[in-house]
Amino acid sequence: MKIDNLPKVFQAAMPVLETLENAGFEAYFVGGSVRDILLKRHIHDVDIATSAYPEEVKSLFEKTIDTGIQHGTVTVLYGNESYEITTFRTESGYQDYRRPDHVTFVQNLEEDLKRRDFTINAFAMNMRGEIIDLFDGLDDLKNRVIRAVGDPEKRFNEDALRMMRAVRFMSQLKFTLEEKTEQAIVDHHELLRKISVERVRDEFVKMGIGSDSRQAFQVFLDTKLSEDVPDFEGKSELLSVYPKLKFSPTMEASFWSIIMILLKVPNNQISKIMRDWKNSNAMIDSVERIVDFFDILSDHAPTDYELFQMGKETLLNVIDVAHILGQPVESKALVDRYAALPIKKSSELTIDGRFLIKMGITPGPNLGKILEEIKKAVISGQLENDQVAIENYLN
Numbered sequence: 001m002k003i004d005n006l007p008k009v010f011q012a013a014m015p016v017l018e019t020l021e022n023a024g025f026e027a028y029f030v031g032g033s034v035r036d037i038l039l040k041r042h043i044h045d046v047d048i049a050t051s052a053y054p055e056e057v058k059s060l061f062e063k064t065i066d067t068g069i070q071h072g073t074v075t076v077l078y079g080n081e082s083y084e085i086t087t088f089r090t091e092s093g094y095q096d097y098r099r100p101d102h103v104t105f106v107q108n109l110e111e112d113l114k115r116r117d118f119t120i121n122a123f124a125m126n127m128r129g130e131i132i133d134l135f136d137g138l139d140d141l142k143n144r145v146i147r148a149v150g151d152p153e154k155r156f157n158e159d160a161l162r163m164m165r166a167v168r169f170m171s172q173l174k175f176t177l178e179e180k181t182e183q184a185i186v187d188h189h190e191l192l193r194k195i196s197v198e199r200v201r202d203e204f205v206k207m208g209i210g211s212d213s214r215q216a217f218q219v220f221l222d223t224k225l226s227e228d229v230p231d232f233e234g235k236s237e238l239l240s241v242y243p244k245l246k247f248s249p250t251m252e253a254s255f256w257s258i259i260m261i262l263l264k265v266p267n268n269q270i271s272k273i274m275r276d277w278k279n280s281n282a283m284i285d286s287v288e289r290i291v292d293f294f295d296i297l298s299d300h301a302p303t304d305y306e307l308f309q310m311g312k313e314t315l316l317n318v319i320d321v322a323h324i325l326g327q328p329v330e331s332k333a334l335v336d337r338y339a340a341l342p343i344k345k346s347s348e349l350t351i352d353g354r355f356l357i358k359m360g361i362t363p364g365p366n367l368g369k370i371l372e373e374i375k376k377a378v379i380s381g382q383l384e385n386d387q388v389a390i391e392n393y394l395n
C-alpha cells in the first residue's frame with residue numbers, strides 16, 4: 001500500500017529521512033502517526049526509526065539534543081520542528097513491567113516493529129509513502145480491532161501500561177478488542193498495580209474523553225482492570241452506570257465531574273479522590289466548581305451573576321456534563337447570555353479597590369462588599385460599567 005498525498009507534517013520531515021537514506025541508512029516514520037494517517041486522523045507529531053546509531057544520527061544533523069541516548073533516541077531540530085529519531089531496537093530487559101531495563105540496538109526494521117504494542121501501532125512508512133505492514137495491521141484497521149503484536153501476554157508483561165492503552169485506543173478510535181488480547185488482560189490485569197498512578201491516570205482520562213468511552217469503560221470493568229486503579233467508594237456502582245450513559249464526555253474536567261456526580265461524592269470529599277489519582281490542584285478546583293454549578297443548574301436557572309462566576313470554560317463543562325447526564329439545558333441560550341454579559345472578568349470593571357479608597361471608603365471588609373455590590377449591579381445591567389456612573393451610584 002502506498003500513500004500519495006502525504007500531509008504537511010510528513011512532508012516537512014522528508015529532508016530528515018532523505019539525509020539518513022543518502023548516508024546509507026534506513027529510515028521510516030513509525031508509531032502513532034502512521035496509524036493516524038491511515039485513519040485520516042489529525043497528526044500531531046511524527047516519530048522516526050532508523051538503522052543509524054545515535055552517534056551517527058548526531059553526526060548527520062547540525063542541531064540535535066540527546067533526549068534518551070541510552071534508549072537510542074536523539075531529537076533532531078530541523079526547520080521549525082523537532083523530530084525524535086530512534087535507532088531500531090528491541091527491548092529485551094523488561095523486568096519491572098514498566099520500562100525497558102536495557103535496549104539492544106538491531107539493524108533490522110522487523111525486530112523493531114515486533115516489540116511494539118498493537119498491530120495498528122506497528123506500521124512503518126518510508127519516504128515514498130509505502131506502508132510496511134508486517135503484522136496485518138491494515139486488516140485490523142479495516143475491521144476496527146485492537147490486537148497485540150504477537151503474544152499478548154508477553155507484550156503486557158513487558159509493559160503493563162499497555163493494558164490501559166488498549167482500552168484507551170478502543171475509546172479514542174471506536175475499536176473493539178481482539179479476543180486473545182482481551183483474555184490476556186483478564187489474566188494479567190493486576191500487573192497494572194506496578195505502574196505509577198500518574199501514567200495510569202493519563203490513559204484513564206484519554207479513555208474517558210475518547211469518542212466511545214462508554215464501551216471502553218465496560219471493557220475496563222469486564223477485564224477487571226478497574227480493580228487495579230486507585231479506589232473510590234461506590235466504584236463498582238459507578239462502573240456499572242457509566243456504560244449506560246447516552247453520551248461520552250468531551251473534556252477532562254467534565255469526565256471527572258461526571259464521575260463525582262454519578263458517585264454522589266459530597267463536595268468536600270472530591271479533592272480526596274482526585275488527589276488519590278494524583279490530579280493537579282487546578283484540575284481539582286475545576287471539578288469542584290463544575291459540580292457546584294451543576295447543582296445550581298439542576299435546581300434553578302442561573303442568574304447572570306452565577307454565569308459570570310462560572311466563566312466560559314466552566315460553563316461549557318457544566319453544559320457538557322448536563323448533556324451527558326440527560327438533563328435538559330438550554331445550552332445555546334446560556335452561552336448567548338454569557339456572551340452578552342457586560343463584563344466577563346472582574347478586571348474588566350472600570351473601577352477597583354483603589355478607586356473606592358480614593359472616593360473616601362475605608363479599606364476593609366466593607367470595601368469588599370461594596371465592590372461586590374457594584375459588580376452585581378453591572379452584571380445585571382442595572383449599572384453602567386463607567387467610572388462616573390459608578391461614582392453617582394455610590395453617592
Ligand SMILES: Nc1ccn([C@@H]2O[C@H](COP(=O)(O)OP(=O)(O)OP(=O)(O)O)[C@@H](O)[C@H]2O)c(=O)n1
Nearest residue numbers: 030031032033115116117118121122159161162
Ligand atoms: N507502552 C508502549 C508505548 C508505545 N509503544 C510504541 O511506541 C509508539 C509511540 O508511542 P506513543 O507516542 O506513546 O503513543 P502513540 O501510539 O503515538 O499514540 P498517541 O500519540 O495518540 O498517544 C506506539 O505507536 C507504539 O508503537 C509501545 O509499543 N508500547
